[in-house]
Amino acid sequence: xxxxxxxxxxxxxxxxxxxxxxxxxxxxxxxxxxxxxxxxxxxxxxxxxxxxxxxxxxxxxxxxxxxxxxxxxxxxxxxxxxxxxxxxxxxxxxxxxxxxxxxxxxxxxxxxxxxxxxxxxxxxxxxxxxxxxxxxxxxxxxxxxxxxxxxxxxxxxxxxxxxxxxxxxxxxxxxxxxxxxxxxxxxxxxxxxxxxxxxxxxxxxxxxxxxxxxxxxxxxxxxxxxxxxxxxxxxxxxxxxxxxxxxxxxxxxxxxxxxxxxxxxxxxxxxxxxxxxxxxxxxxxxxxxxxxxxxxxxxxxxxxxxxxxxxxxxxx
Amino acid sequence: xxxxxxxxxxxxxxxxxxxxxxxxxxxxxxxxxxxxxxxxxxxxxxxxxxxxxxxxxxxxxxxxxxxxxxxxxxxxxxxxxxxxxxxxxxxxxxxxxxxxxxxxxxxxxxxxxxxxxxxxxxxxxxxxxxxxxxxxxxxxxxxxxxxxxxxxxxxxxxxxxxxxxxxxxxxxxxxxxxxxxxxxxxxxxxxxxxxxxxxxxxxxxxxxxxxxxxxxxxxxxxxxxxxxxxxxxxxxxxxxxxxxxxxxxxxxxxxxxxxxxxxxxxxxxxxxxxxxxxxxxxxxxxxxxxxxxxxxxxxxxxxxxxxxxxxxxxxxxxxxxxxxxxxxxxxxxxxxxxxxxxxxxxxxxx
Numbered sequence: 315x316x317x318x319x320x321x322x323x324x325x326x327x328x329x330x331x332x333x334x335x336x337x338x339x340x341x342x343x344x345x346x347x348x349x350x351x352x353x354x355x356x357x358x359x360x361x362x363x364x365x366x367x368x369x370x371x372x373x374x375x376x377x378x379x380x381x382x383x384x385x386x387x388x389x390x391x392x393x394x395x396x397x398x399x400x401x402x403x404x405x406x407x408x409x410x411x412x413x414x415x416x417x418x419x420x421x422x423x424x425x426x427x428x429x430x431x432x433x434x435x436x437x438x439x440x441x442x443x444x445x446x447x448x449x450x451x452x453x454x455x456x457x458x459x460x461x462x463x464x465x466x467x468x469x470x471x472x473x474x475x476x477x478x479x480x481x482x483x484x485x486x487x488x489x490x491x492x493x494x495x496x497x498x499x500x501x502x503x504x505x506x507x508x509x510x511x512x513x514x515x516x517x518x519x520x521x522x523x524x525x526x527x528x529x530x531x532x533x534x535x536x537x538x539x540x541x542x543x544x545x546x547x548x549x550x551x552x553x554x555x556x557x558x559x560x561x562x563x564x565x566x567x568x569x570x571x572x573x574x575x576x577x578x579x580x581x582x583x584x585x586x587x588x589x590x591x592x593x594x595x596x597x598x599x600x601x602x603x604x605x606x607x608x609x610x611x612x613x614x615x616x617x618x619x620x621x622x623x624x625x626x627x628x629x630x
Numbered sequence: 631x632x633x634x635x636x637x638x639x640x641x642x643x644x645x646x647x648x649x650x651x652x653x654x655x656x657x658x659x660x661x662x663x664x665x666x667x668x669x670x671x672x673x674x675x676x677x678x679x680x681x682x683x684x685x686x687x688x689x690x691x692x693x694x695x696x697x698x699x700x701x702x703x704x705x706x707x708x709x710x711x712x713x714x715x716x717x718x719x720x721x722x723x724x725x726x727x728x729x730x731x732x733x734x735x736x737x738x739x740x741x742x743x744x745x746x747x748x749x750x751x752x753x754x755x756x757x758x759x760x761x762x763x764x765x766x767x768x769x770x771x772x773x774x775x776x777x778x779x780x781x782x783x784x785x786x787x788x789x790x791x792x793x794x795x796x797x798x799x800x801x802x803x804x805x806x807x808x809x810x811x812x813x814x815x816x817x818x819x820x821x822x823x824x825x826x827x828x829x830x831x832x833x834x835x836x837x838x839x840x841x842x843x844x845x846x847x848x849x850x851x852x853x854x855x856x857x858x859x860x861x862x863x864x865x866x867x868x869x870x871x872x873x874x875x876x877x878x879x880x881x882x883x884x885x886x887x888x889x890x891x892x893x894x895x896x897x898x899x900x901x902x903x904x905x906x907x908x909x910x911x912x913x914x915x916x917x918x919x920x921x922x923x924x925x926x927x928x929x930x931x932x933x934x935x936x937x938x939x940x941x942x943x944x945x946x947x948x949x950x951x952x953x954x955x956x957x958x959x960x961x962x963x964x965x966x967x968x969x970x971x972x973x974x975x976x977x978x979x980x
Contacts (some may be wrong), residue, residue: 339743339788445697520696522738529692530726530753530804540752544743 317574343548345514346623359612367416374407378414378579381405390595402584402598403591412601415581419609422496422565422580423558429500430561434507439545441508442515453512455546456505464502465567471498472573491575495568499561510553514546521545548624552617559613566606581606640707641812641844642691647704649686649695656921660699661687662868665947668861670811673838673845675859675876677852677891681917683868684848688814691846692729693721709811727757730805730965732834734817736797740789745816746773747785750804757808772803776833795826802833809841816848831857852895856880861953864888867928870947874954884956886933887913927959935960942967 347353366373375398383389383397384405393400399408441452445527475494479485487493517525519542527541568574570589584602592599640878644666651658668674676684690701693713706713708729713721733739741749750772751765760768766785773781776799789797798818803811815834819827835858838845847858855862855876862879864871864887872885883889893911896902902910915932918924924931930940937960945963947955957963 342790386726522733522735525696526731526739526801526804527695527734527741528694528725529731531722531724531757532726532752533722536756541741545741 315524323553334340338546339548343620343623347619348596350619350622352615353622356615356617356619357404359608362617363420363609363612366413368419370417374410374413376410378406378410380407380410383407390591390598392595393597399601400419400515400595400597402588402595404587408598408601411579411584412581412605414579415584415602415605418492418578418580419562419565419606422492422499423562423609423613426499426503426561426565427554427557429497430503430507430557431550432505433501435511435543435550437504438508438511439515439538439543442512443519443542445516445519449512449516453509456508456512459502460505462502465564468495468498468502468564468568469571469573472568486511489575489578492578492580495565495575499564503557503561506557507550510549511546515542518542518545548620552620552624555613555617555620559610559617562613563606563610583623632671640667640668641709642846643705643707644687644690645705645707647690647699647706648702649683649690649699651699651703653698653921658857658920659923660868660920661690662923664704664865664868664870666863666870666873668844668846670844671842672860673847673858675845676848676854676865677850677855677862677863678865679850679917681729681867681920684865684866685816687865688816688846688848691812691814692731695954723757726753727808728810729750729812729814730810731816732801732805732813732818735802735821736819737789739801740797742789745786745788746792747798748805750800753804753807761770766965768807769803772807773800775837776800776803777829778803794822795829798822798826798830798950799833802830802837806837806841806843809843811843813838813843813845814848815845817850818847820849820851821855827854834858836976852891865884865893867923868920869928870955870957871929872954872956872958874956878954883951884954884961885958886935886960887929890934926965927957 347357381404383391383401387403388397389405390403391397391401397407397409402408402411437452437456441449441456443515472491472494476491479490484490507611519537524537524541527537532541565574565580566582566585569580570586572586574580574583574586577585581602585599588598588602644664647661647664648659649661651660664683664687666674666687676688678684686695686699688747689695691706691708691713693701693703693716701714708724713724716724726890740746744752747766747769750769751762754760755762755763756770758765770781770785773784778784778799784792784800789800792800800932802818803909813834818834819830822830827873831854837843845858849855856910859876861873862876863873863886864879866887871887872879874884879888879896880892883892890911890913894913896910900908902908913932918928918931925942926939926941926943927933927936927945930936933940940959943959944966945957945965947957948961948963949955950961959965
């Protein structure tokens with residue numbers, strides 16, 4: 315028993331060493347991540363969503379705008395072989411709509427977090443690096459953004475923007491409403507990222523290896539981009555993964571309230587179209603609900619696993 | 631001191647250096663009028679308790695005083711050029727190329743995400759404009775020189791895969807990559823165990839001779855300076871007490887603080903036990919608060935020989951013999967009267 319345990323420990327260690335030869339910190343993180351069951355479950359769920367999103371035309375049984383079930387009086391039909399998840403009140407195949415909703419969810423999650431990361435890392439990193447009064451000011455500014463009830467602001471802005479563009483060239487931009495939501499989610503979603511970036515920059519700029527790099531003659535840009543930022547990445551990746559789940563949820567809420575993009579297929583919108591028929595066709599509401607749940611859960615578990623992998627001391 | 635003409639054959643020549651830290655609690659006078667110099671090829675030991683300003687006065691050579699510190703006044707001549715007149719771009723070309731530094735804690739002074747080869751090679755690519763291939767060849771050469779076996783494979787390893795002694799060897803190699811004229815070693819062996827300490831010190835000595843470098847060795851360990859240094863400068867509370875050759879410091883220490891420091895060193899030819907007479911001596915008291923340092927001689931609060939005049943008069947450095955400088959009123963220094971109140975009032979005005 316003991317020898318067996320020792321053997322596993324040794325093999326794990328050897329694996330660690332072999333892995334770290336390739337990538338250092340990231341490989342070590344991956345080694346720890348692989349041992350984390352919930353983290354791996356999260357990664358699996360996220361991979362499933364990505365797979366579905368990438369190959370949706372090949373997986374979906376029907377076109378997402380195919381309402382032909384209406385003609386056969388098969389709207390609101392329960393799951394059958396023909397429609398594996400049933401049809402909704404407008405004759406759409408629920409499974410197909412669900413599958414075509416995956417790319418929308420990912421675009422919203424990744425897009426908004428891309429915007430948020432760029433703003434957050436630049437502002438937070440700058441704030442932490444300069445320190446002093448500038449840092450003080452930027453952090454108060456960040457807190458100001460944190461206390462804004464962003465959900466209401468987003469609803470108002472989406473509606474105003476939707477009305478303002480009518481009759482202008484901007485109206486013809488495809489998925490304008492969805493892009494607006496993505497950008498607004500990003501513009502209001504950066505404060506947590508900025509705070510983490512600031513904390514990491516504050517810690518790392520005083521780190522001895524950064525001081526050593528300065529003594530070697532590395533310039534300011536080299537210090538920031540070669541020495542501080544890569545070391546701050548593990549913490550940032552965690553908060554960004556968490557943020558992706560958060561923005562997908564927010565977009566679902568926006569769409570559920572009917573403020574979403576009418577041309578885009580989103581899970582929140584499916585709920586919005588079908589919740590009134592919850593008693594007659596529950597499958598049409600439960601399915602998108604589950605899709606949102608699984609995706610958000612996947613990203614949250616992934617973030618959790620990443621935390622454990624990169625900051626193992628927090629848990630131990 | 632400013633009156634003495636500058637000696638051109640000195641590699642470094644620091645005059646009246648003052649570094650103050652402007653903190654919320656007040657101005658910390660970490661280095662307050664320090665002079666020292668060093669000839670090419672020699673080793674200077676900077677000795678003192680923690681907080682005596684020895685690390686700060688060596689960091690000043692790289693112009694890398696951490697905030698909120700500032701170099702207030704003074705001149706730092708390195709290869710006959712005043713480093714305080716240089717701009718930041720010129721300084722980055724000196725750091726690492728002409729003046730290199732070895733840090734106290736090898737575990738933290740290497741970037742954890744780059745392999746040894748990458749982070750050492752980067753320096754050569756930047757300072758000497760070498761290609762990647764050439765750079766990694768030079769790095770491997772140096773790793774072999776600092777006693778690392780199998781350098782080709784070590785290049786691919788990451789800092790966390792090396793032992794503490796190995797990391798310090800890598801740090802030594804990093805400092806020597808560009809064959810600098812001066813190496814600043816800030817307590818290079820404090821965090822290593824004793825056998826590794828000896829190895830690293832031997833290595834530094836050997837490489838110093840090989841590359842004809844000068845070295846400033848910052849330490850509180852009298853044993854280390856005895857072994858390594860040609861000259862020793864003893865610092866206390868941001869000022870210099872005594873400068874002399876290593877031999878003189880150990881044989882005939884003049885300043886009471888130097889004498890007290892030497893007393894605190896355990897000796898092999900003496901036995902220590904619990905009773906009063908045979909305990910290891912300590913210097914009573916603590917290093918003073920540098921926001922409001924003691925008036926007059928800064929050591930007078932702890933000095934066994936302090937008289938009434940010591941708290942009034944700031945001693946100036948005098949030469950007691952060739953190359954042996956001391957600043958103590960009881961050893962012949964003279965000085966101006968300083969009134970404690972007048973000094974702090976003017977400082978508050980800043």
